[in-house]
Amino acid sequence: MTGRDDLDLVRECLAGNRPAFEELVERYQGPVFNVAYRITGGRDDAEDVAQSVFLKAYESLRSFDARFKFFSWLYRIAVNEALNVARRRERFEPLGDDHAAAEAGEIEADRDRILEHGIAELPPDERAVITLRHFQGLSYDEMAEVLGIPANRVKSRLYSARTRLRGVLTKKGLTSDD
Numbered sequence: 001m002t003g004r005d006d007l008d009l010v011r012e013c014l015a016g017n018r019p020a021f022e023e024l025v026e027r028y029q030g031p032v033f034n035v036a037y038r039i040t041g042g043r044d045d046a047e048d049v050a051q052s053v054f055l056k057a058y059e060s061l062r063s064f065d066a067r068f069k070f071f072s073w074l075y076r077i078a079v080n081e082a083l084n085v086a087r088r089r090e091r092f093e094p095l096g097d098d099h100a101a102a103e104a105g106e107i108e109a110d111r112d113r114i115l116e117h118g119i120a121e122l123p124p125d126e127r128a129v130i131t132l133r134h135f136q137g138l139s140y141d142e143m144a145e146v147l148g149i150p151a152n153r154v155k156s157r158l159y160s161a162r163t164r165l166r167g168v169l170t171k172k173g174l175t176s177d178d
Contacts, residue, residue, distance in 0.1 A: 006070035013061060021061075025054050028071065031136065032078045038131035039082035040089070041120040049085055053078045068145060075136075075146040079128050086124040118168040126161035133158055 004012075004023070012020035032053050037046035056077055064073055119127055132138045132146060143158075144151040 007066055010061060010064055010066070010070060013058075021058055024057075024070070024074075028074055029054075031071075032074065035075065035078050035128075035131055035136060036082040036085075038119065038135055039079065039124060039127045040086050041116075041127075042089075045085050045089070046082075049078065049081045052081050056081070069142075072142060072145040075132070075138075076148060079132070079146055083124045083128060086127065114172055115169070118165055118172060121168050122161055122164055125157065126164060129154060129158045130161050130165065 004020075006024065006027075009020045009024050013024070029050060033046050033050045036049035036053070037043065040046050040049060053074065057074055060077075064070065119130055122130065128147065129143065132143045138146065140151045140154050143154045147154060149157075
């Protein structure tokens, strides 16, 4: 990478420099895929979302407001796309028990997998806040910008998501009610 900041790359892309957008894709393809994967719960869905995100970003680049961070704008597109896919999938494929009985004997060895299954049981909006905060490390203000909601609503949604996740994990034997 050349060390150019996102805004410079956006300006170059808008001026017709296609490799500038390729640099943005390289810079953000990992984080976009990760957030999509955590929200959708599936590799294929996450790959489709990531591809769609970059296509939409490229087509909508003129609407980017330089007063904000590019990554927040891009993450907002990614979260919205991933939520749409997750909601659409859940209408047709309700989440199952995912062999909870088989997992019960493997809890100690498979905590990460159980945690991911627990997160997958959350509603998509709650998956998004858990992912942005705990896996992407965004601040409340950054999350608010990405999600397009006030920071106090982010905090409330995150509290609800954590509470629900704790309940799911308690059912799976990973936490206690104490």
